[in-house]
Amino acid sequence: MRTVTFSDGGMVKLLGDKFVCAWVNRRPDLKFKDGLYPKEWRPRGLANGAAVTNITSVFAAPDGTVIHAMPGYLDVAGFKRHFEFAHALQAQLYDPAVKREDRAGLYAKAHLKAAKEAKDDNEAEAHRLLAERFMRVDELKFGFFDGLGNVFR
Amino acid sequence: MTVNKITWISMVLVSLALVSAARQENHPCNCHPREVGASGSRNDWDGYRKGGITWHYSIDEALKLAKDEKKLVFWYHVAGDLDKEGC
Numbered sequence: 001m002r003t004v005t006f007s008d009g010g011m012v013k014l015l016g017d018k019f020v021c022a023w024v025n026r027r028p029d030l031k032f033k034d035g036l037y038p039k040e041w042r043p044r045g046l047a048n049g050a051a052v053t054n055i056t057s058v059f060a061a062p063d064g065t066v067i068h069a070m071p072g073y074l075d076v077a078g079f080k081r082h083f084e085f086a087h088a089l090q091a092q093l094y095d096p097a098v099k100r101e102d103r104a105g106l107y108a109k110a111h112l113k114a115a116k117e118a119k120d121d122n123e124a125e126a127h128r129l130l131a132e133r134f135m136r137v138d139e140l141k142f143g144f145f146d147g148l149g150n151v152f153r
Numbered sequence: 154m155t156v157n158k159i160t161w162i163s164m165v166l167v168s169l170a171l172v173s174a175a176r177q178e179n180h181p182c183n184c185h186p187r188e189v190g191a192s193g194s195r196n197d198w199d200g201y202r203k204g205g206i207t208w209h210y211s212i213d214e215a216l217k218l219a220k221d222e223k224k225l226v227f228w229y230h231v232a233g234d235l236d237k238e239g240c
Contacts, residue, residue, distance in 0.1 A: 001229070012206055019227040022215035023208040058228035062219035064212075069230075083227075090225060137212050137228065 001055065001073055008076045014083065019059075056145065059086035061094065064136045067107075070126055071145040085114060104134035122148050 005011055015021055057079065058069040068086035089110050093103045108131040115127035125148055133139075209215045212228060219226045 006206055015206055019225050020215045020219040021206055021208050022212050022228045025231050056230040058230050060226040064216050
């Protein structure tokens with residue numbers, strides 16, 4: 001993510017214009033062995049060829065509501081796609097015409113629709129997991145996506 | 154420089170290149186070695202460092218700023234020694 005997505009000029013501008021960015025390491029004590037990963041280990045991948053491992057991109061509203069989250073390395077196109085999904089969903093949920101009590105239902109519906117449209121099984125599964133839980137950032141534990149093969153905990 | 158010294162240095166350089174290649178091959182994120190930093194080195198974060206993203210190291214702090222600036226929060230949620238090496 002750092003060498004590719006976060007180094008892309010367009011992404012940097014997008015993140016700066018639309019987001020406040022937080023880097024939070026939940027397990028700084030976890031040390032990778034030399035060579036980073038066991039040779040025999042092959043993580044499950046996302047459609048862009050990226051792995052579901054020890055990072056998750058989380059998009060949240062200013063009130064702390066998780067709008068979207070996707071585990072694994074996202075290239076520029078993948079990150080942009082998920083950003084656009086999160087941005088559109090946030091606009092929908094926080095439309096003044098939408099009642100606060102209706103937000104959870106709209107959130108679940110949007111994620112289930114995205115799960116059906118996803119071309120990648122892991123991505124679809126991530127959307128399904130999110131659809132089941134309308135939550136705040138402090139409720140999103142690092143093990144949330146373990147079913148997708150997130151082995152680093 | 155003697156022939157022995159040249160041979161020895163060549164062997165060291167070849168070994169380092171082989172170790173580097175093996176490490177890249179083992180890396181699972183697939184941004185290496187297909188898509189690496191501008192200089193082609195996996196540990197070169199120049200593009201990232203010059204990127205200009207302002208990171209905050211607390212979610213609460215980011216949420217407070219997001220409210221003030223009417224922005225969303227992007228939380229890069231990581232585990233492990235990613236400050237040292239990673240993607």
